[in-house]
Amino acid sequence: MLIFAALFLPLIAFLCLLFLGKKLPRQGDWVAISAVIASFVCSVIAVSEVFPVKTLHYEVKWFSVFVHEFNVGLLLDKYSAIMLILVTFISALVQIYSTAYMKGDSRYSRYFAYLSLFTFAMLGLVLADNLFLFYFFWELVSVASYLLIGFWYEKPDAYRASRNAFIINRIGDTGLLLAMMFIYLQFGSSDFILLTQNAVFPENTWWMTLVGYGIFCAAGTKSAQYPMAIWLPRAMAGPTPVSALIHAATMVAAGVFLMIRTFPFLEDNILNLAAIVGGITAFTGAFAALFQQDIKRVLAYSTISQLGYMMAAIGVGAPEAALFHLVTHAFFKAGLFLCAGSVIDALHKAVHHMHITDPDFDVQDMRNMGGLRKQMPVTFLCFVICSLALAGLPLTSGFLSKDFILNQMLLWSFQGSALDWTLVVPVMGFLGVLCTALYTGRQLKLIFGGQPRYFALYDDQLRYINEFTEESPAVMRRVIGILAILSFFFWFSWIPWDAMKGWFFEAYPMAADEHTAGLWEEFTHAIAHKYTLILSLGLVTIGLGIALWRTGRPNRLIPGFVRKVSYHFFYTEAIAHLILVRTTFLAKKITSWIDRSVIDRAIDMGGIFTVTFAHILGWIDRTFIDGSVNLIAYIAGKTGALSKSIAGSRIQSMFTAALLGLLLILIWVVFI
Known part of the structure; x- marks a missing residue:
């Protein structure tokens, strides 16, 4: 019963706020927060009874068509267990944070209703025991994200961003629908237990290839893999806590979770495609973040890059490594977004206090910041910790998970010749490490380092905006403090440089299957880890050093077209507009x-x-x-x-x- 309570409590909160929101215009937050905290407690108790070896499966008959029966149920295994706790925990923190961030909004109760719907949809997705039910919640996640991204629908950017995200994700959803139909026609069922444990899949059949491409298309679109990642940076038009929720452990993680769920019946050509696309995404996302000016867009492209690492890990035959990075990434990326929200909220209040009416002033533009470490010391400290975890420095959780993925990339690439095409994947991965360190150091320097850069006329004097910037409210500081603490290594492994010694890989052991067989004789794990450690640490140190040294100084070493390519994400959106929109208009003519x-x-x-x-x-x-x-x-x-x-x-x-x-x-x- 606990698993049902964990699932349906957010739905009850959504319905209560939806129909009683007008009667609770300012008190609706406690309904949603109480529900998600209760859901988290139920999740912890339910998971403690089964994790990591047991499995709970509840199934009932849904409907029948002639001789075909369709069943639905909930599946709690070690994969859904970790996601269940992660989703409820991050959702609870985001909702608590939102009580201060969204205070005074005219649609306050409706905002929490949408958050509850989003949480319910994500919980249903991770607990679904078959592809049909999974697809239902998959679509519900998209609907809830559409409502949240476009929450401030009176803003043209928010409306267009929500519509853009919804339409692009429909393209990928078509692939999942077709894959689900092929699987059901072949086996007469879409039950995950049957498909992953008992079903015998034929090799090199056309329908299995179509199933793999359909699943990868859906997962790649939802998890913002290149080139279908163009919707994610635009999604920053929603409230910042929504960005934290979408980027941390929910919507974009759904695609990675789908690949992990269906990994046993993905063919080698699909996994190779996932490895290549993931490696490209890891580099292009990090490179695109280098010259962004908006504080949230830097983090958005950072999320794209980290999702690329997760997808590449699945492609090289290490889904457990992808799941591990998904967990660690949830904490430090949620912390970064909520720290960014604290900075934006503080600047909004300063603008209001100074009566700044400049239409060109943007509180999210990092060029208007600088020197905020003195006015916002708690936010600064938490941002530094989460940023170092993102960059992958030792003593952080991000170092453990990213280093492990790089290690698996290197092992996978050396299963053939050193000049084989597979070497592209680790090369892209290590280039992504360098770019991540560069944009992380640059962002820290622009926001908190140096001197204040924006000043305006106040009481007939030119005053810096930093003078009127204050630390975020206590509830916001507590939330980002919790996330910063959870970004350290000891929550996952007592040995700060080896993730394999921690509890996670004891529960999710890595198997030397056909994807990694034969690698251990020629290029052992220990040697690979040694080279990975040296190379990644060297790149991170160089990247952070260059960023902290050169940021804020005239940069004539990098050509202008390189900065433009980075800023415009390799002109992917323009190319997509040319291919899709212009092609559509040409077809119309x-x-x-x-x-x-x-x-x-x-x-x-x-x-x-x-x-x-x-x-x-x-x-x-x-x-x-x-x-x-x-x-x-x-x-x-x-x-x-x-x-x-x-x-x-x-x-x-x-x-x-x-x-x-x-x-x-x-x-x-x-x-x-």
Whole structure:
């Protein structure tokens, strides 16, 4: 019963706030927060009874079509267990944080209603025991994210961002729908236990390939893999706590979780594709964050990069490493977003206090910040800790998980020749490490380092905005403090440089399967880890050093086009606009020309032919048919007139005519 309570408590909170929100315009937060905290407690108790070896499975009949039965149920295993606790915990912290951040908003209760719906959808997704139920909650997550991203719908950017995210994710969802249909047609079921434990999958069949591509398409779109990642930076238009929730442990993590769930029946070509796309995403996302100016967009591209590492880990045959990084990333990325929210909230209040009316002033632009470490010491400390975890420095959880993924990339690439194409994946991964350190150091320097950069006229004096910037409220500081503490290594492993010695990989052991078989003889794990450790630490140190040294100084070493390529994310959105939107308009013009010049002309010619043919038929009708009828009528008329004249004659005339006729017959017989 605890698992059902954990799932449905957020739904009850959503329904209460949806229908009673007007009666609780300012007190609705406690309904949502109480529900998600209770859900977290139920989750912890339920997980403690089964983790890590037991499995709970509740199933009931849903409906039947002829002989086919469709069942739904909840599955609590070691994969859903960790996600269950993670989602409820992060959701609880985000909702508590939001009580201060969203204070005074006109749709305060509705905001918490949407958060509760989002939490319910994500919990249903991780607990679903089959693909049909998974797909239902998968779509519900998209609906809830649409409502949250576009929460401030009166802003054009928010409306467009929510619509953009919803439409792009529908493209990937089509792949999941097709994969689900193929699986059901083949096995008569979509139950995860059957598919991952008991089903025998044929190798190298066309339908298994289609299933793999469909699943990867859905997961890649939802988890913002390149080039389908263009929706994620735009999603920053929503409230900052929403960004933290989406980027930390919910929506974007759903795609990674789908790949982990379906990993046993993904073919090698699909995994190779996931490795390549993940490696490219890890680098392109980090590179795009290098020259962003918006504090939230830097973190958005950072999330894209980290999701690339998770996808690459799955591709190289290490789904446990991907899950581990998903967990560690949830804490430090949620902490970074909520720290950014604290900075934005503090600057908003300072702008209001100084009565700044400059339309070009943007509280999210890091060029307007600087020197905030003195005014916001708690936020500064938490931001530093979470940033170092993101960069992957030792003593942080991010170092443990990212170093392990890099290690698996390196092992996977050396299963063939050193010049094999697989080497691209670890190369992209290590380049991503360097770029991550660069943009992390740059962001720290721009926000908190140096001197204040924005000043305005206040009381007839030019005053820096930092003078009126204050530390965030206590409730916000407590939340980001908890997330910063959870970003240290000892929560996952007592040995700060080896994740394999911690509790996580005892519960989720790495198996040397066909994806890694044969690697341990030539290139042992210990040696790979040694080289990975040296290379990653060197790149992080160099990147942070360069960023802290060069940020704020004139930079003439990097060409302008490189900065533009980074800022515009390799012009991916423009290319997508060219391919999709322009192609659509071109197709519209072509089809319009075909409609006017071919179809309409054909219809017009058909009309002309029909009219001409009708005239010909009319002439034939008048000349021959009507003429024949009129001729028959004329002959009939004349015959009748003749008969009438004969019938009306006298008997003498008729007798005379008869004799003449008889005489003519005799002459014909005798003489002729």
